[in-house]
Amino acid sequence: MRPERYVDLHMDDVISDLQTLIRQPSISAKNEGIEECAVLVGKILKSSGITSEILRLGKNAPPIVYGEIISKSNPDKTLLFYNHYDVQPAEPLELWDHLPFEAVRVGNKIFGRGATDDKGELITRIKAVSAYLKTVGDTPCNIKFVVEGEEEIGSPHMKKYLQRYEKKFSCDAIVWEFGYVDSKNRPIIGLGMKGLLFVELLVSESVRDAHSSLAVLIRNPAWRLVEALNTLVDAKGHILVKDWYKETRGFSKKELDIISSEPFDETAFKKEFGIKSFVGKKRGMDAKKALVGGATCNIAGIISGYTGIGAKTVLPRQALAKLDFRLIPGMNPERQVKRLRAHLKSKGFGDIQIRVFHGLAAARTQPTDPFVCNVVDAAEESFGSSILSVSNAGTGPMHPFVDVLGAPCISVGSTYIFSRIHSPNEFARIDLLKKTTKCMCKIMENFGKC
Amino acid sequence: MRPERYVDLHMDDVISDLQTLIRQPSISAKNEGIEECAVLVGKILKSSGITSEILRLGKNAPPIVYGEIISKSNPDKTLLFYNHYDVQPAEPLELWDHLPFEAVRVGNKIFGRGATDDKGELITRIKAVSAYLKTVGDTPCNIKFVVEGEEEIGSPHMKKYLQRYEKKFSCDAIVWEFGYVDSKNRPIIGLGMKGLLFVELLVSESVRDAHSSLAVLIRNPAWRLVEALNTLVDAKGHILVKDWYKETRGFSKKELDIISSEPFDETAFKKEFGIKSFVGKKRGMDAKKALVGGATCNIAGIISGYTGIGAKTVLPRQALAKLDFRLIPGMNPERQVKRLRAHLKSKGFGDIQIRVFHGLAAARTQPTDPFVCNVVDAAEESFGSSILSVSNAGTGPMHPFVDVLGAPCISVGSTYIFSRIHSPNEFARIDLLKKTTKCMCKIMENFGKC
Numbered sequence: 001m002r003p004e005r006y007v008d009l010h011m012d013d014v015i016s017d018l019q020t021l022i023r024q025p026s027i028s029a030k031n032e033g034i035e036e037c038a039v040l041v042g043k044i045l046k047s048s049g050i051t052s053e054i055l056r057l058g059k060n061a062p063p064i065v066y067g068e069i070i071s072k073s074n075p076d077k078t079l080l081f082y083n084h085y086d087v088q089p090a091e092p093l094e095l096w097d098h099l100p101f102e103a104v105r106v107g108n109k110i111f112g113r114g115a116t117d118d119k120g121e122l123i124t125r126i127k128a129v130s131a132y133l134k135t136v137g138d139t140p141c142n143i144k145f146v147v148e149g150e151e152e153i154g155s156p157h158m159k160k161y162l163q164r165y166e167k168k169f170s171c172d173a174i175v176w177e178f179g180y181v182d183s184k185n186r187p188i189i190g191l192g193m194k195g196l197l198f199v200e201l202l203v204s205e206s207v208r209d210a211h212s213s214l215a216v217l218i219r220n221p222a223w224r225l226v227e228a229l230n231t232l233v234d235a236k237g238h239i240l241v242k243d244w245y246k247e248t249r250g251f252s253k254k255e256l257d258i259i260s261s262e263p264f265d266e267t268a269f270k271k272e273f274g275i276k277s278f279v280g281k282k283r284g285m286d287a288k289k290a291l292v293g294g295a296t297c298n299i300a301g302i303i304s305g306y307t308g309i310g311a312k313t314v315l316p317r318q319a320l321a322k323l324d325f326r327l328i329p330g331m332n333p334e335r336q337v338k339r340l341r342a343h344l345k346s347k348g349f350g351d352i353q354i355r356v357f358h359g360l361a362a363a364r365t366q367p368t369d370p371f372v373c374n375v376v377d378a379a380e381e382s383f384g385s386s387i388l389s390v391s392n393a394g395t396g397p398m399h400p401f402v403d404v405l406g407a408p409c410i411s412v413g414s415t416y417i418f419s420r421i422h423s424p425n426e427f428a429r430i431d432l433l434k435k436t437t438k439c440m441c442k443i444m445e446n447f448g449k450c
Numbered sequence: 451m452r453p454e455r456y457v458d459l460h461m462d463d464v465i466s467d468l469q470t471l472i473r474q475p476s477i478s479a480k481n482e483g484i485e486e487c488a489v490l491v492g493k494i495l496k497s498s499g500i501t502s503e504i505l506r507l508g509k510n511a512p513p514i515v516y517g518e519i520i521s522k523s524n525p526d527k528t529l530l531f532y533n534h535y536d537v538q539p540a541e542p543l544e545l546w547d548h549l550p551f552e553a554v555r556v557g558n559k560i561f562g563r564g565a566t567d568d569k570g571e572l573i574t575r576i577k578a579v580s581a582y583l584k585t586v587g588d589t590p591c592n593i594k595f596v597v598e599g600e601e602e603i604g605s606p607h608m609k610k611y612l613q614r615y616e617k618k619f620s621c622d623a624i625v626w627e628f629g630y631v632d633s634k635n636r637p638i639i640g641l642g643m644k645g646l647l648f649v650e651l652l653v654s655e656s657v658r659d660a661h662s663s664l665a666v667l668i669r670n671p672a673w674r675l676v677e678a679l680n681t682l683v684d685a686k687g688h689i690l691v692k693d694w695y696k697e698t699r700g701f702s703k704k705e706l707d708i709i710s711s712e713p714f715d716e717t718a719f720k721k722e723f724g725i726k727s728f729v730g731k732k733r734g735m736d737a738k739k740a741l742v743g744g745a746t747c748n749i750a751g752i753i754s755g756y757t758g759i760g761a762k763t764v765l766p767r768q769a770l771a772k773l774d775f776r777l778i779p780g781m782n783p784e785r786q787v788k789r790l791r792a793h794l795k796s797k798g799f800g801d802i803q804i805r806v807f808h809g810l811a812a813a814r815t816q817p818t819d820p821f822v823c824n825v826v827d828a829a830e831e832s833f834g835s836s837i838l839s840v841s842n843a844g845t846g847p848m849h850p851f852v853d854v855l856g857a858p859c860i861s862v863g864s865t866y867i868f869s870r871i872h873s874p875n876e877f878a879r880i881d882l883l884k885k886t887t888k889c890m891c892k893i894m895e896n897f898g899k900c
Binding site for chain 1: 644646648655656657658660661662663664665666667668669670672673676677679680683685687719723724725728729732737740741744746748749750751752753754755756757760761762763764765766769770772774776807808842843844845
C-alpha cells in the first residue's frame with residue numbers, strides 16, 4: 001500500500017492523536033503543562049515507531065523532544081522536521097465556543113488552542129513518517145524531529161540547543177514548523193523569513209515631572225525623542241542610519257521571477273486596512289518586493305507624559321519609544337545595533353538609552369536549491385497547486401537553523417490562513433490535515449530520491 | 451481703632467470662619483457640596499456686614515456668590531476681589547494626617563482641603579472688609595466680591611458670567627484670588643499670567659492595528675506624528691509656526707528693570723530638577739525673561755501602539771499627541787489655532803485632526819499702573835518686603851477679567867509656596883492669614899486714597 005493511501009484510510013488516528021495532544025495544555029508563557037506535554041509528544045513519537053529522547057539544556061529551558069528514524073534504504077540523507085509543542089495562552093476564555101483544551105470536533109474542524117499552531121502541524125509530520133513505517137517498513141531518508149517548547153515566547157534557547165546538539169541535529173534539509181494555505185486552498189511555500197531587531201529608546205531629562213509652565217527652561221524629553229526619531233527614516237520609510245543596507249544584496253533574476261508570479265491583491269489589501277495608498281506610494285511589483293524583501297524601522301510604541309482623557313499640562317521627565325526593525329538577508333542584528341548607537345551619537349543624541357530586546361537575522365533559502373523542487377512538486381501533487389514565496393514578510397527563528405545546521409529550510413502550507421491561530425476558537429481543518437500529511441509523505445519521497 | 455489693630459485682636463474669628471468654610475466640602479470636579487458652599491459663603495459675607503447675592507447663569511453652571519459694599523465716603527472707586535469657593539478633590543485620602551474636611555488646627559497651622567486655596571485667601575479679603583466696617587464703619591472705596599465655584603476645573607463659565615454681569619462687576623482694580631509667599635516670607639506681587647492653548651493632534655491611518663511586518667506597505671501614524679511634531683519647534687524651543695509671534699511685543703524698560711531685580715536661584719532650580727542646563731542654554735537674564743515672557747510648545751503627552759513591558763511588534767492605527775502652548779500677551783488663542791492648522795496643512799499634514807481643549811489669552815497689567823504702587827506699598831508694610839513680578843510663568847483666567855472689566859489685576863502673596871495646595875495635608879499658616887488680612891486692609895486704604 002502507498003503511504004498516502006494509508007493516510008487516507010487512517011485519518012481517525014491523526015484526529016485522535018491531535019485531540020490527545022490538544023487536551024494536554026502546554027502554555028509556555030505561563031509555564032503550564034510544558035513538561036507533561038513534552039513527555040506526551042515523546043510517547044506519541046514512540047507509538048508511531050519513532051525513537052524519541054528528551055533533551056535538556058539546563059534548569060530554565062523547557063526540554064526539546066527529539067525523534068529519529070535511520071533509513072535502512074537511504075541512511076546518508078537526512079530530513080529534519082522542526083516543530084513546537086507549546087501553545088499561546090487561551091485567553092480571553094469567554095470568547096471560546098468550546099473549552100480551549102477540550103479538542104471538540106465539529107464536522108471538518110477540530111477546535112482548540114494549538115489545533116493548528118503547532119500541534120496540528122506536528123501531528124501531520126509524525127503521521128506521515130508513521131504511514132511510511134506501516135506500509136513500506138522504512139522511510140525514504142533519515143528523519144529527525146526537533147520539537148521545542150518555547151516557540152510562542154520567542155524561542156530564547158533554540159540557538160543554544162542547536163549549538164549544543166549540532167551533531168545530533170545535523171541534516172540535509174529542514175521542513176519549517178508552519179506554513180499557510182491561502183483562501184483559495186493554495187499552500188504557500190516559503191523560502192525565508194525576515195529578521196527582527198527590537199529596541200527601546202529612552203530619553204530622560206529631569207528627576208521628576210514638572211509643571212509645563214517650566215518648559216521655558218526644562219528640556220522636554222518627548223521633544224528630544226521626536227527629534228531623534230525623525231533622523232532615523234525618511235518619509236518613504238528608507239532608513240537613514242549610515243551603512244544600514246551595506247551588506248544587503250538585491251534580488252536574483254530567479255527571485256524576481258518568483259516575486260512577479262506571486263499573487264497579491266492590492267485592492268483587497270487596501271480595503272482590508274482601509275488605506276488608500278502604500279508607504280512611498282509603492283504599487284505593483286514594488287509593493288510585492290517590499291513585502292518579500294523590504295527592511296523597516298517601525299514605531300511599535302511611543303509614550304510620554306499624560307495620555308489619559310482631557311488636558312493635563314505636564315512636562316514629563318522621560319519619553320520612551322519601542323522600535324522594531326525588520327532585517328533582511330545580510331543584516332546582522334549586533335552590527336545594526338552598533339550602527340544605530342553610532343547614528344544617535346553622531347546626531348547629538350548620545351544620551352539616549354538603547355535597550356535591545358531581540359535580535360534575529362533573516363534567513364533565506366536559494367530558489368535554486370534542489371530541495372525547493374522536492375517541496376514544490378510534493379505540494380502540487382497533494383494540494384493541486386502551490387505558491388512559491390521568496391520570503392515571508394514576518395519573522396521566525398529560521399536563521400539559527402540555517403546558520404548552525406547549514407541546510408536549506410522551507411515552510412510549506414498546512415495552516416488555513418483564517419484558522420484563528422493565537423485567537424479564540426482556533427481550529428484545524430481535517431481536509432488540510434490530510435493533505436498536509438500526504439504532502440509530507442511526498443516530500444520525504446522526493447527528497448530521498450534526489 | 452485702626453482696622454489692622456482690629457485684625458490683630460480678632461484672629462479667632464478669621465480662624466473659626468475659615469474652619470467653618472473648610473468643613474463644608476465643595477469639590478467642583480465631583481459636583482460635591484457646591485450649592486451648599488455657595489450658600490455658606492453668602493452667609494459669611496452677610497454676617498461680616500457685606501450685601502450678598504447668589505448669581506446664576508443656567509442649570510449647568512455653579513452659582514457665583516456676589517458681595518458688595520458701597521462706600522459712603524468714596525462711592526466712585528471700586529475694588530473687586532476675585533476668589534473661588536470650590537476646592538480640588540482630597541484624594542489620596544490615606545495620605546492625610548487629619549481628615550481633609552476636619553479643619554484641624556495644630557499650632558500655627560490649619561489643615562484641610564482648601565485651607566489656603568482658596569478658602570483661606572477668601573477669608574482674608576472678607577475679614578479685611580469686616581475689620582473696616584467694625585472700626586471705621588465704612589470702606590475706603592466700594593468693594594465687590596466675585597466668588598466662583600469652578601476655578602479648580604478651569605473656570606469654564608467665568609467669561610460668560612463676566613459678560614452677563616459686566617455692569618454689576620464693573621470696577622477700577624482687581625485683586626486676584628491667589629499669590630505666593632516665598633520661602634523667605636516675601637510676598638510675590640504678580641502683574642500677569644500667561645495664556646494657554648491645549649490641543650490634541652490625532653493621526654489615523656488604517657482601520658485597525660496591523661502586524662508590524664506590514665510596515666513595508668502601511669504607513670505608521672506614529673511616524674507621521676513624529677514628522678509633523680518635528681516641524682513645530684526648533685531645538686531651542688522657538689516655535690516655527692508662521693506668524694506665531696506676530697502680535698507680541700518685547701519687554702518695556704520698566705518691565706526689564708523688574709525682571710532684572712527679581713530673585714532667581716538658577717543653581718537651586720537646576721538641582722531641584724536634576725538638570726545641567728536650560729533649554730537653548732539660556733542663563734541669567736535670558737532664563738528670567740523666559741520664565742516671565744517665554745512662549746512654549748510643550749508635548750504634555752504622546753502615545754501610540756504598545757507601551758507595556760517588553761516587546762510587541764505592532765503597527766498602530768492611530769497616534770496621539772497632547773500639546774500645551776503657553777501664550778504671551780498679544781497671542782489670541784483662536785488665531786493661533788488657525789495658524790497651527792495652516793502650518794500642518796502647508797507641511798503636508800492636513801489630515802491630522804486638531805482638537806482644541808482650552809484657549810486662554812495671557813493678561814498683564816502695566817507696571818506703571820498706579821494700582822501697582824498701592825499694592826506694593828501695602829505688601830511692604832504688611833510683610834516687611836515684597837517681590838514684584840511682571841508675570842507668573844503659569845496660567846490663570848485673568849484675561850477675561852482684565853478684558854471684560856478693563857481694570858488692572860494684581861495677585862499678591864498670601865499663600866506660602868510650600869503649603870501643599872492640591873496635595874494631601876494642605877494647610878494655611880495663621881501668621882500669613884493675619885499678614886494678608888492686614889495687607890488687604892492696606893490695599894483698600896491706599897487704593898481709596900489715590
